[in-house]
Amino acid sequence: MKPLTNETASAEVRAVWDDIKSTRKVAEVNNFWRYLANEPRMLKQTWESLKAIMGPGALDPLTKELVYVAVSITNNCEYCMASHTAAARAKGATEAQINELYAVVGLANMTNRLANAYRVPVDPQFKDEDS
Amino acid sequence: MKPLTNETASAEVRAVWDDIKSTRKVAEVNNFWRYLANEPRMLKQTWESLKAIMGPGALDPLTKELVYVAVSITNNCEYCMASHTAAARAKGATEAQINELYAVVGLANMTNRLANAYRVPVDPQFKDEDS
Amino acid sequence: MKPLTNETASAEVRAVWDDIKSTRKVAEVNNFWRYLANEPRMLKQTWESLKAIMGPGALDPLTKELVYVAVSITNNCEYCMASHTAAARAKGATEAQINELYAVVGLANMTNRLANAYRVPVDPQFKDEDS
Amino acid sequence: MKPLTNETASAEVRAVWDDIKSTRKVAEVNNFWRYLANEPRMLKQTWESLKAIMGPGALDPLTKELVYVAVSITNNCEYCMASHTAAARAKGATEAQINELYAVVGLANMTNRLANAYRVPVDPQFKDEDS
Amino acid sequence: MKPLTNETASAEVRAVWDDIKSTRKVAEVNNFWRYLANEPRMLKQTWESLKAIMGPGALDPLTKELVYVAVSITNNCEYCMASHTAAARAKGATEAQINELYAVVGLANMTNRLANAYRVPVDPQFKDEDS
Amino acid sequence: MKPLTNETASAEVRAVWDDIKSTRKVAEVNNFWRYLANEPRMLKQTWESLKAIMGPGALDPLTKELVYVAVSITNNCEYCMASHTAAARAKGATEAQINELYAVVGLANMTNRLANAYRVPVDPQFKDEDS
Numbered sequence: 001m002k003p004l005t006n007e008t009a010s011a012e013v014r015a016v017w018d019d020i021k022s023t024r025k026v027a028e029v030n031n032f033w034r035y036l037a038n039e040p041r042m043l044k045q046t047w048e049s050l051k052a053i054m055g056p057g058a059l060d061p062l063t064k065e066l067v068y069v070a071v072s073i074t075n076n077c078e079y080c081m082a083s084h085t086a087a088a089r090a091k092g093a094t095e096a097q098i099n100e101l102y103a104v105v106g107l108a109n110m111t112n113r114l115a116n117a118y119r120v121p122v123d124p125q126f127k128d129e130d131s
Numbered sequence: 132m133k134p135l136t137n138e139t140a141s142a143e144v145r146a147v148w149d150d151i152k153s154t155r156k157v158a159e160v161n162n163f164w165r166y167l168a169n170e171p172r173m174l175k176q177t178w179e180s181l182k183a184i185m186g187p188g189a190l191d192p193l194t195k196e197l198v199y200v201a202v203s204i205t206n207n208c209e210y211c212m213a214s215h216t217a218a219a220r221a222k223g224a225t226e227a228q229i230n231e232l233y234a235v236v237g238l239a240n241m242t243n244r245l246a247n248a249y250r251v252p253v254d255p256q257f258k259d260e261d262s
Numbered sequence: 263m264k265p266l267t268n269e270t271a272s273a274e275v276r277a278v279w280d281d282i283k284s285t286r287k288v289a290e291v292n293n294f295w296r297y298l299a300n301e302p303r304m305l306k307q308t309w310e311s312l313k314a315i316m317g318p319g320a321l322d323p324l325t326k327e328l329v330y331v332a333v334s335i336t337n338n339c340e341y342c343m344a345s346h347t348a349a350a351r352a353k354g355a356t357e358a359q360i361n362e363l364y365a366v367v368g369l370a371n372m373t374n375r376l377a378n379a380y381r382v383p384v385d386p387q388f389k390d391e392d393s
Numbered sequence: 394m395k396p397l398t399n400e401t402a403s404a405e406v407r408a409v410w411d412d413i414k415s416t417r418k419v420a421e422v423n424n425f426w427r428y429l430a431n432e433p434r435m436l437k438q439t440w441e442s443l444k445a446i447m448g449p450g451a452l453d454p455l456t457k458e459l460v461y462v463a464v465s466i467t468n469n470c471e472y473c474m475a476s477h478t479a480a481a482r483a484k485g486a487t488e489a490q491i492n493e494l495y496a497v498v499g500l501a502n503m504t505n506r507l508a509n510a511y512r513v514p515v516d517p518q519f520k521d522e523d524s
Numbered sequence: 525m526k527p528l529t530n531e532t533a534s535a536e537v538r539a540v541w542d543d544i545k546s547t548r549k550v551a552e553v554n555n556f557w558r559y560l561a562n563e564p565r566m567l568k569q570t571w572e573s574l575k576a577i578m579g580p581g582a583l584d585p586l587t588k589e590l591v592y593v594a595v596s597i598t599n600n601c602e603y604c605m606a607s608h609t610a611a612a613r614a615k616g617a618t619e620a621q622i623n624e625l626y627a628v629v630g631l632a633n634m635t636n637r638l639a640n641a642y643r644v645p646v647d648p649q650f651k652d653e654d655s
Numbered sequence: 656m657k658p659l660t661n662e663t664a665s666a667e668v669r670a671v672w673d674d675i676k677s678t679r680k681v682a683e684v685n686n687f688w689r690y691l692a693n694e695p696r697m698l699k700q701t702w703e704s705l706k707a708i709m710g711p712g713a714l715d716p717l718t719k720e721l722v723y724v725a726v727s728i729t730n731n732c733e734y735c736m737a738s739h740t741a742a743a744r745a746k747g748a749t750e751a752q753i754n755e756l757y758a759v760v761g762l763a764n765m766t767n768r769l770a771n772a773y774r775v776p777v778d779p780q781f782k783d784e785d786s
Contacts, residue, residue, distance in 0.1 A: 001361075003251075030256075031254050032249075032251050036245060039365050041445045041446060042361075042368065042446065045441060046242065048441070052435075052437075052438055053231065053234045053235060053434060057227075057231050058225060058227035058231045059197070059228050059235075063194050067197060067198060067236065071201055071235075072243055073637050073641045075205065075338070076338055076730070076732070077338070079252075080243050080246050081640070083253075083254070083257050085257075094189060096189035097189040097190050099694035099697075100184065100195075100694065102637075102641040103697040104184060106635070106697065107199075107634060108202035108203060108206075109633045109634055109636070110177070111181075111211060112206045112208040112211050112633070113626075114163075114173070114626060114627075116208060117626040119602070120162045120163050120166045120210045122162075122209065122213045123162050123214070125217070126161070127213065132622075170623035170624065172627070173627040176704040176707055176708070177630075177704075179703070183697075184700070205375060206600070208600070209381070230431050231432065233432065234432050234434070237372040237375045238372060240371045240372055241369060244335050244364075244368045245364060245365075245368045247335050247343070248335045263753075263754070292516045293514055297513045298507060300511070300750070301758050303577060303758070304573075304577065304754075307576055308761075310569060311566075311570075314566075314568075314569055315493065315496045316500075320487060320493045321490050321497075326493075326497050328456065329459060329463045329501070333463055333464070333467050333497075333505065334505055337467065337505045337731070339509060341508040341515055342501070342504060342505050345515075345519050346501075348518070356451060358450075358451035359451040359452050362450050363460065366452075366460050367460065369443060369446060369447075370460070370465060370473070370477075371464060373439065373443075374468045376435070376439070377425060377470055377472040377473050380425075380429065380431070381394075382396075382428045384424075385476070387479070388423070389475065466772045469601070471774070474772070491525075492562050492563035492566075495563065495566070495768075495769060495772040495773065496563050498772060499765040499769045499772070500765060502764045502767070503762060503765035506757075506760050506761045507757060507758075510736070510760060512736070525773050554780075554781070555776055556770060556773075556775050560769060560773065566769070570769070573762055574762060577755065581751075582751035582755045583759075587721065588759050590722060591721060591722060591759050591763070594725050595726070595767065598726050599729065599764065599767045603770040604766060604767050604770050609781075618713060624712050625722060628722050628723060628726075631708060631723075632722070632735070633726060636730045636732040638701070639687060642687075642690035642691065642693070643656075645734075646686075646733065646734055646738075650685070650737040650738050650740075650741045651737065
């Protein structure tokens with residue numbers, strides 16, 4: 001699959017790209033959106049979902065970028081690690097915060113497997129809080 | 132594997148448990164630590180790692196719990212989801228924040244696979260920021 | 263590990279390769295089979311399993327290639343994505359179908375995590391249909 | 394998190410549910426949509442994405458359900474396996490097709506790891522077809 | 525899907541089951557083989573692959589069971605953890621060995637993500653040894 | 656993130672590196688430890704955990720390296736596959752053993768998904784042995 005360009009994109013695709021550029025105040029969309037434009041319906045749905053959730057809300061935008069990086073590391077998605085780490089830095093993340101984030105992600109992946117291995121039953125107090 | 136109890140635990144294990152209880156100001160350790168006590172070296176190392184990283188640092192403790200929940204959802208670790216969601220609530224997470232977190236985790240898992248599928252090359256500006 | 267060549271392969275390995283070539287009507291086996299030949303028993307078992315399942319059966323061969331691509335994206339296996347996308351195209355997949363496939367894989371990875379996060383109980387009607 | 398009911402749902406949530414019910418011609422939405430309603434923005438986005446992609450398109454609806462099942466097995470999402478297997482059957486999947494699907498998913502997960510382990514380089518002809 | 529029984533199984537299925545029973549010297553096959561019998565071709569291929577690889581070979585049988593447990597923990601497959609832990613014990617694994625195995629699996633899952641997060645380049649000496 | 660060097664590392668980091676070098680009897684630490692040094696607390700905790708578990712214990716050191724490789728293949732961590740395969744060879748693993756290991760890892764990933772797909776219930780005798 002090849003990325004679409006401003007010349008090869010349909011009006012429908014360019015309308016989504018224009019909304020990304022004006023929402024994010026950037027001159028061009030990044031590669032992800034150029035490739036995803038091969039499936040215009042999914043381009044539109046993915047952008048609308050990110051726009052609805054990643055902007056202002058219950059969590060601050062930086063926290064959401066850090067969560068995005070954490071999931072991307074766990075799934076080993078190189079593109080997503082690079083783009084969301086850049087976004088986190090643009091939103092103010094310090095090097096110390098990113099390093100600590102990596103440590104938390106490492107530990108969570110370790111204790112997830114230890115809990116699996118021992119098949120640890122959920123404590124009653126955690127059930128109470130969750131349901 | 133069975134969980135250890137205050138009666139069956141060695142002095143070495145009880146010392147770790149005592150440190151957990153005094154650090155977290157709780158009366159008893161939760162199930163994870165009772166099962167992990169079957170491997171006393173790993174109990175000690177895991178606790179010391181969590182103590183070093185999950186307490187005060189560059190990121191606030193609530194953000195770190197939310198990251199822990201995000202990784203645990205991605206890995207589908209039921210125990211870890213329950214215990215760290217409870218910890219996030221204890222540190223002040225609102226229901227709106229937890230719901231938004233779930234949405235971010237869902238979206239990240241989706242866009243991770245879309246980036247994989249299209250083998251999107253990393254944009255130069257993300258490389259600049261990252262290295 | 264190095265790939266085996268027609269010169270370095272044993273008679274046992276060459277016999278499997280010959281069967282791959284005649285079954286698939288290709289002049290040479292692709293890299294996967296040259297590397298896997300380092301473990302001749304596994305080469306034989308893997309080929310016999312694929313031959314038994316990926317040919318004519320209950321599902322048409324194109325559907326099975328698309329499923330293979332979907333799993334490979336989820337696991338982020340670059341080699342497998344490339345080889346099975348090529349196989350899907352050789353069996354008639356259009357660009358529109360491949361783009362739609364990518365969208366479905368993205369959505370499934372998202373809703374899988376949302377179902378995990380909310381620990382959604384299985385509806386009775388789905389249990390009835392499944393058991 | 395608790396599922397929302399017709400009584401506790403907002404007008405916004407009920408509007409999405411009504412669209413699901415009329416699109417799918419069902420009397421009630423299943424549990425997934427009742428839990429996801431805790432995050433009304435994500436409920437709306439997820440439904441609109443599924444509606445756009447899972448209906449008529451380049452791939453037939455049954456193929457897309459089978460792909461959904463394949464991803465859900467790979468990720469071990471019990472709810473998603475149950476609901477999408479039921480949907481596949483409702484769209485005409487036979488027992489023989491579902492059993493063959495499971496076999497393909499198993500094989501793909503095996504060969505994905507064998508390709509990883511041997512770090513098999515992508516053959517030139519697969520690159521040609523892909524870019 | 526329901527498990528097959530000695531009454532509902534075809535002659536082809538029973539022949540595979542008989543070979544499992546005589547090879548493993550057990551009176552009955554366990555549930556995995558009863559469910560997999562719904563797809564007789566895959567039953568046969570899976571058994572022949574396991575028989576070829578899990579018996580005597582370059583690695584001792586206990587080591588191979590421990591590897592099987594390690595993969596099953598990483599993938600969070602409850603059935604596989606239970607059955608292969610039982611097999612490891614039957615082949616002589618001590619409780620101390622199983623606990624240490626769990627620790628190694630936890631650590632590997634942690635350092636895998638730390639290596640991902642920092643995108644650590646492979647050292648030249650590891651490349652030399654590997655190719 | 657950039658790797659630290661002997662010149663840019665703090666005394667705290669150098670002390671950990673010195674312990675790695677003397678324990679492993681190597682002249683320099685490999686890249687993993689140079690990158691992880693960006694988070695000195697995690698560098699220290701990770702090293703102490705590996706030192707406690709990967710040395711002499713209930714399992715022989717080669718078995719533990721093989722388990723590490725198996726997990727790294729399952730997670731598709733290229734750095735970890737390269738470094739731990741090299742370590743396994745340094746501890747005496749033969750090519751035949753590494754090839755057989757790859758086969759076991761492939762099979763485990765396959766049967767893990769087949770057990771998921773059929774939702775195979777754990778046999779009573781496996782429960783007895785495990786609890």
